[in-house]
Amino acid sequence: MQKYNFDTSNAFISKLNIQPIQSGILDGLSFAVKDNIDIAGFKTSFGSKAWFDLHPPALNHALCVEQLLRAGAICFGKTIADEFTYSLDGENYFYGTPINPKAPDRIPGGSSSGSASAVACDLVDFALGTDCAGSIRVPASLCGIFGMRPTTHRISESGVLPFSPGISTVGVFSQNLDVLEKVFYVLLNSHQNKLCELKNIYLLDDAFEISDPAVKEVLQDKIMYLKSIKDIQVSTISLSEIFGEEIDLFTCNEKALRVLQSVEIWNAIGGWIIDNNPKTGPRFSFGMEILKNVDRSQLNEALYLCEKLFTRISQFIKPGDLFCYPTVPMIAPIKGELDNPDKGFDFYRRTMAITCFSAIAHLPEITMPVAHVNNIPVGLSLAGAPNQDEFLLAVAKRVYEVIGYL
């Protein structure tokens, strides 16, 4: 792998050196911050130069940044995000595309593109991102690193630019599971020392079924090893079996999560955009039309379906259980390729069908770089029951020892 530095990675919007406020369990570790999370004294761009120009510097650190600086970590800078964090591709029209060091001709994924790139380029030990419909999990998977979206709302969004308050969450990237676990112990204020035993791994059939054959194949090879772990049941399950009624992942996304998400995002940024008429890139302009024209008459039905899915999935999954599925149904697309409407449509449609699952059910999910297709990284996700973040982190280490490839 070619080496990239702070400049050549194009991961950073600004290089900083913010010293820890006090010593703690993160002493000696460095981190980067996605540019929708406040760092005191600096402007937060929301991935938009127009937003950057029209807003004052942040008065205070976001709560999550403050937690890390008070646990001994040092902050090396702010990282590029997709425009208004509304994208999964990482190609920011104005700020450019952070490098995916393991596949330099391909996209890094977004919207936490720079945070994933900074970690994958080995420029920081870990990085903060946010994840609504995949903005941590997708770039982690495409860049071949670990990334975790914790249980929705377990980490405070204070000082993070409001986006989709019912779905968004702060999360973390790292190349090292021990680092990831330590950082989450700080962010989650964990004090659990008794964790439950891993019992069941449910392979979510629907997610494998909509993945590219090559992705499915390399992951199934890995899963063979999972079945060798003692005292663990590995079985295949369909979404309809969990839900107790016929349903598929496309419906979950298109009739439930995406409606809620679109209404929330347009509530958060629509007024500012209409009032200020900022210059936006072509992909965001396209997305904005979708947001603007979302059919709000579907809202109550979409919310009802989200709640029903949340309830049934969380009744199904018990503290010692995990779901397992491909994080993204394909390898990283080549840069620019998603400008082709068919390719763009297919990438978003299949990817969000998978990423919506844990977002709807409020499950903590971790993606692990376990395989390659044509030397391009492929991620495998494990998702635990709500609030079982510590269990998920502990189990991921055990699973990764068996199936990881480092």
Added chain:
Amino acid sequence: MQKYNFDTSNAFISKLNIQPIQSGILDGLSFAVKDNIDIAGFKTSFGSKAWFDLHPPALNHALCVEQLLRAGAICFGKTIADEFTYSLDGENYFYGTPINPKAPDRIPGGSSSGSASAVACDLVDFALGTDCAGSIRVPASLCGIFGMRPTTHRISESGVLPFSPGISTVGVFSQNLDVLEKVFYVLLNSHQNKLCELKNIYLLDDAFEISDPAVKEVLQDKIMYLKSIKDIQVSTISLSEIFGEEIDLFTCNEKALRVLQSVEIWNAIGGWIIDNNPKTGPRFSFGMEILKNVDRSQLNEALYLCEKLFTRISQFIKPGDLFCYPTVPMIAPIKGELDNPDKGFDFYRRTMAITCFSAIAHLPEITMPVAHVNNIPVGLSLAGAPNQDEFLLAVAKRVYEVIGYL
């Protein structure tokens, strides 16, 4: 009780007539909206004239408002809130004090003061408020009506002005438990038709102990009747027993919730206040100094204690269980009385010691007008396990039939 209208109640900041978008289960019901929640086309004041002047009208309805209008309800206006919603008293220096119709010389409580007043004056069937450290429960109790704070984060905060994202929640006031239940079924997107049986009612001793003797006495009389309900265990419990270590409610508030809340609120509004230097009333100016000077070195410890309390309390309380305690440890203070520093300190110190309990533990809590002291309303709270909102609403009706006073 004297009759008040839209003008004489001083509950409203603006009288509106926003027709339902479609017909639904709330057909025929009218509501009012606290003025930190967006209504499309109108400015949201945040209880501050300065904020009102410097912000454009909202482009969209807050998600909760949209849900209600799409379920058949009609909106009659926006109600006065305390300045920046940072208060529990309801005496807004600029907008005035909404009437407490059951005790017109006394405060209505805040910060959802106008919403409580509008309901208590019988001007709407229900009203939306928000509750961080008691902003629904306190005015409901002081005005002698029902008010519920649901499980934290079960209702989307989309379109609600960001305040304390880890703690704040949207909730509802009504004089009628059937109406309250219907409205929550819409807001929570409920589809639960099988509810668990009520098993245990735990009287939270610490909350009774810090209440005025007269409040304690009238509530204990009511609780005698609770013990007559068949198949239900009523017992007294202390916070230390639940937590498994010595702790008291003052510590929970002062060392845990209040630190988190102060950091979050200052993150949300501090920058705007410093940049715009708005004219503020004397009480908010005093509170602002507290927010500005909060000791952030306590943050990690406070978050750790919040998480520990949340975990232990939610491990203790099971789906069929309730906690029961006085909502507010005293009757409504006389208007202006809280300007006396000793009275103000005592009101906030003891009230927030009680209101912090469900906020820390993410419990749904409902306050019911069950008694009087000197003809002034006294509220009793029931709190259920997280996500047991529907159970709580159903059980509140059963309990109120036994101990209510209508």
